[in-house]
Amino acid sequence: xxxxxxxxxxxxxxxxxxxxxxxxxxxxxxxxxxxxxxxxxxxxxxxxxxxxxxxxxxxxxxxxxxxxxxxxxxxxxxxxxxxxxxxxxxxxxxxxxxxxxxxxxxxxxxxxxxxxxxxxxxxx
Amino acid sequence: xxxxxxxxxxxxxxxxxxxxxxxxxxxxxxxxxxxxxxxxxxxxxxxxxxxxxxxxxxxxxxxxxxxxxxxxxxxxxxxxxxxxxxxxxxxxxxxxxxxxxxxxxxxxxxxxxxxxxxxxxxxx
DNA sequence: ACCTACAGGTACCAAAAGGTGCGTAATTGA
DNA sequence: TCAATTACGCACCTTTTGGTACCTGTAGGT
Numbered sequence: 001x002x003x004x005x006x007x008x009x010x011x012x013x014x015x016x017x018x019x020x021x022x023x024x025x026x027x028x029x030x031x032x033x034x035x036x037x038x039x040x041x042x043x044x045x046x047x048x049x050x051x052x053x054x055x056x057x058x059x060x061x062x063x064x065x066x067x068x069x070x071x072x073x074x075x076x077x078x079x080x081x082x083x084x085x086x087x088x089x090x091x092x093x094x095x096x097x098x099x100x101x102x103x104x105x106x107x108x109x110x111x112x113x114x115x116x117x118x119x120x121x122x123x124x
Numbered sequence: 125x126x127x128x129x130x131x132x133x134x135x136x137x138x139x140x141x142x143x144x145x146x147x148x149x150x151x152x153x154x155x156x157x158x159x160x161x162x163x164x165x166x167x168x169x170x171x172x173x174x175x176x177x178x179x180x181x182x183x184x185x186x187x188x189x190x191x192x193x194x195x196x197x198x199x200x201x202x203x204x205x206x207x208x209x210x211x212x213x214x215x216x217x218x219x220x221x222x223x224x225x226x227x228x229x230x231x232x233x234x235x236x237x238x239x240x241x242x243x244x245x246x247x248x
Numbered sequence: 249a250c251c252t253a254c255a256g257g258t259a260c261c262a263a264a265a266g267g268t269g270c271g272t273a274a275t276t277g278a
Numbered sequence: 279t280c281a282a283t284t285a286c287g288c289a290c291c292t293t294t295t296g297g298t299a300c301c302t303g304t305a306g307g308t
Contacts, residue, residue, distance in 0.1 A: 008230040008231070008233065009230065010155060010226045010229055010230055011155065011159070011173060011174055011175055012175050013175040013176030014175075015233075016233050016236075016237055017229045017230045017233040018176070018229075019233070019236075020229040020232065020233040020236050021151065021154060021155075021225075021226065021229045022151055023236070024225065024228075024229065025149050025150060025151045025154050026149060027145065027146055027149045030145060030148075030149055031134060031135065031145075035135070042284085042285090043284085043285060043286085044283080044284070044285080049135060050135055051135055051136050051137040051138075052137030052142070054266070054267060054268085055285085055286080056266075056267075056268085056286095056287095057265085057266060057267085059285080059286065059287090060265095060266090066243075067239070067240055067243045068236045068239050068240055069235065069236060069238070069239025069240070069242070069243075070236075070239075075285095078284095079273070079274050079275075079284090080273080080274055080275055080276090080283065080284045080285080081273090081274090081284050081285045081286075082284075082285090083284085083285060083286090090232060090235055090236075090239075093228070093232070094228055094232070097221070097224050097225050097228050098225075100221050100224065101145075101148065101221050101222075101225065102134045102145065104148075104217070104218055104221050105134055105141045105142075105144040105145045105148065106132040106133065106134055106141045107132070108144065108214060108217070108218070109132065109139075109140050109141040109143070109144040111193065111214055112140075112143075112144050112147070112192045112193060112194075112214075113140055114193070115191070115192050115193025115194075115214075116191055116192055116193070118193070119190075119191045119193075166254085166255090167254085167255060167256080168253075168254065168255080178296075178297060178298085179255085179256080180256095180257095180296075180297075180298090181295090181296065181297085183255080183256065183257090184295095184296090199255095203254095203303080203304055203305075204253075204254045204255080204303080204304055204305055204306090205254055205255045205256080205303095205304090206254075206255090207254090207255065207256090
C-alpha cells in the first residue's frame with residue numbers, strides 16, 4: 001500500500017485524489033466525456049465529433065477512462081466489429097462538471113484572446 | 125488571421141475555444157486557480173500550498189495564466205522582492221468551475237480507485 | 249561571517265504525450 | 279474485384295512537459 005490517503009485533498013500530492021485530477025486534466029478526456037453525455041456513441045462517431053483527435057489518442061483515452069470506471073465499453077461481438085461507449089453513472093456526474101468547463105471555454109475564449117493581445121502590445 | 129472562428133465550439137479544433145480549454149487542462153492550472161480563490165498569495169505561499177509543484181512549473185504556469193488575463197501579478201518593487209498574485213474577475217469565474225472539479229476529485233477518487241482494482245482483477 | 253528567504257532565470261536532461269503509417273479480418277457496395 | 283468501413287494493436291518518430299541543479303542580489307537573523 002503505497003499511496004492510500006483518506007484525506008481527500010487535491011493539494012496533497014500523495015493523495016490519490018491527485019491521480020483523479022490528472023486523469024481529468026487531459027485535453028481529450030475533457031471532450032470525450034461531455035460528448036458521451038448525449039448518449040452512447042461508437043468510436044467512429046466520436047472520431048468525427050471531436051475534431052482533431054487521432055484514432056490512437058481516442059482509443060487510448062477511452063481505455064484509460066474505462067479502466068477508471070467512467071466509461072463503459074460494450075462490444076456487440078459482431079463482425080465487422082460494433083462497439084459502443086457510454087458513460088457510467090460516475091462518468092455522468094463528472095461529465096456534468098466538464099460540460100460546465102467546456103461551456104466556460106466557449107463563452108470566454110474571446111476575453112482570453114483579447115488579454116493575450118493586450119499582453120503582447122504591452123511588451124512591444 | 126489564422127485561427128479566428130466565432131462559432132465558439134470546443135469540438136472544432138480551429139476554434140480558439142480549444143486553445144482556452146488546453147490552457148485550462150493543465151494539472152497545475154487546476155490547482156493554482158482554486159488556490160488563489162481564497163485571496164491573493166505570494167509565490168512562496170503557493171509553493172507550500174500546492175504539494176509537489178516545482179518552482180519552475182509554478183512560475184511557468186503563473187506566467188501563462190497572466191498572459192491570458194486570468195491572474196494578475198502585482199510587483200511591490202521592493203527589495204527583497206515582494207510579489208502577489210491574484211485572480212482577475214475572469215480568472216475568478218473560471219476558478220469557480222475548477223473548484224467544482226477539484227471537489228469532484230476529492231469526493232469520488234475512492235470510486236475511481238475501486239474501479240481500477242476491479243479492472244485489474246478482471247484481467248487476472 | 250554565514251545562512252535563509254525572497255522571486256525568479258537558465259541550462260541540461262529524462263519522461264510522457266501524441267502523430268503517422270501499417271496490419272488484422274470480414275462485410276457491404278461499386 | 280477493388281475499395282471502404284468497422285475497431286483496433288503495434289512500431290517508429292517528434293514534440294512537449296517537467297524535473298534538477300545552479301545562478302542572480304538583497305535584507306534580516308544567529
